[in-house]
Amino acid sequence: MSLLEVHDLHASVNGEPILRNLSLRVETGEIHAIMGPNGSGKSTLANVLAGRPGYEVTAGQVSFNGAGLTGLEPEARAQAGLFLAFQYPVEIPGLSNMEFLKAAWDSHRAAQGAQPESAVSFMKRARALAKSLELNPEFLKRGVNEGFSGGEKKRNEILQLLLLEPKLAVLDETDSGLDIDALQTVAAGINRFCSADTGVLLITHYQRLLNHIVPDRVHVLSEGRIVASGDRHLAEKLEAEGYAWLSD
């Protein structure tokens, strides 16, 4: 049983077909990179998997951990272990990061029939993880992403990834807007998440993130379908030659 299996997926956004006949399989322990030019459907794939309203699956199947995914509400997908790191994390003034994270974690625990973790234990864990991501623990008291720089928002996404312990991380251009140091910190966080029990779908434009996170498979998306797949060397070829050769 695959962790994620996408079969002949077609999806539309606002009635416009974006994904066409897309198939993909991610096993536990694997890191898959999705690359492709602007408008190829990378973020659409991420949002379809997370169940964002307005992203409609028109044909095909998606199974996650052996169960159908497309019929589930977004929160049920998250509770089942699917995590989407947003390309543009939202700011929520008035709702503290810590309160939000604790509520999210409690929801995950409740879905598994577990009691909530004590606030003290959770806060200790959250602070330690924030430090490891070079995110000032004081940020946990502030509104979610409120006044955070682009890099801090992305680190906060990785903090959530590590705290919520999902099975599959879908990272939508998590490397965009990061300087070199922040990129290394975020990459270290993602590598920390990777294990024999988890999987990663890494959406990126650039090879630079893949210098720090070595993918098992690289796929190229174009016009809503995967047009090439290969190992890490495919990403290096794309970096050197661009996407034009794929349509030759």
Place this chain on the structure above:
Amino acid sequence: MAALSSLEAPPWLGAEGLTRCRRALGGKLVRETWKYSPLPKVTDALIQTDVHQDPPVEALPPEAALHRFDELDAPPQFGIDLNRYPLAGIAAARAGTGWLIKVERTPSHPLRLAAPSLGVSAPVLLQVAPGCRVDIEQEAAEAASEGGLGAQVLVLSLGPDSEATCATAELASSVDRWSLLQVHLQRNAALTLNHQCTVGNFQRQDLNVALAGEGARLSSVGAALIQEGGRLDQQVVIEHASRGTVSRIKQHNLAAGRSRCTFNGRIHIHPGAAGADADLSNRNLALDSSAEVNTKPELEIYNDDVRCAHGATVGQLDAEVLFYLLSRGLGPQQAQRLLSLGFLRDGLAGPFAERAATAFAAHFMSA
């Protein structure tokens, strides 16, 4: 049963003042500002309800002095525009007296004003001497029973280079309330206002701030939760009358089902107010389509050398933000609750902020 015509004006209001109030009640200005609220009902309640003549302070610091109006040699001047606020004159006539609080030196403790939940309170004039700093706190008591009207007139007069904070909270409101807060700031005086309330019945809140002296500054942050079926009507007038005056208004209102929320905020920049800097923001969140929100920010500017910004938003929860929470495993109800609370908390500040946050949270937990 008492009637409007039978009211007697106290000496410091004068028969002429009371007559002006009676006339103003039917005037265009008052009709316009009471468009969304039941003026006749509030006026009747104001005339019928009990009067409080008790001292208006729960704790009077030794640096302040309290005087009853009828014990003073000369009546103090309130400076209220009775054509705009005739209910202030009616309330004053009902009370028969008023209270003067003089802060001559900076108190070491906050000055806590009493806030009876029901009845007409005698008007209070609080004068802060030049260079003094005072923290004013007022928390409305919980009403023993539902129904009735609570009415209050508070006038703050801040001397040159003085500074005041004024924090008010009405977090257990099951009665109708009408209040007027009038503020007069002289040169370089500064006022910070924080107001938090839950509205279960009807509340009309009038705020009039005159930035009269050069460099006078106002900062006001407020949040209101209008409960199911509640009515809130906030009328704000900020007068920038001198050079270099600054005002910042931020008001967050959340309207639950079948409630109505009105906010009218007017910034008036006078000809002599060069360099004035005004920013007024009113954000409203309607929890469902049965809630009604009316908001009108107004600018009246008679000087070219000013900076003015105003904005009003009315909306429901942002779908993008809601999805963010859902994508982290929170259910729709819990996500809505957290976002609603977050919206209100963003309008909380001052000494009652934590208590207000708790009261708001309790509301959503029981909803």
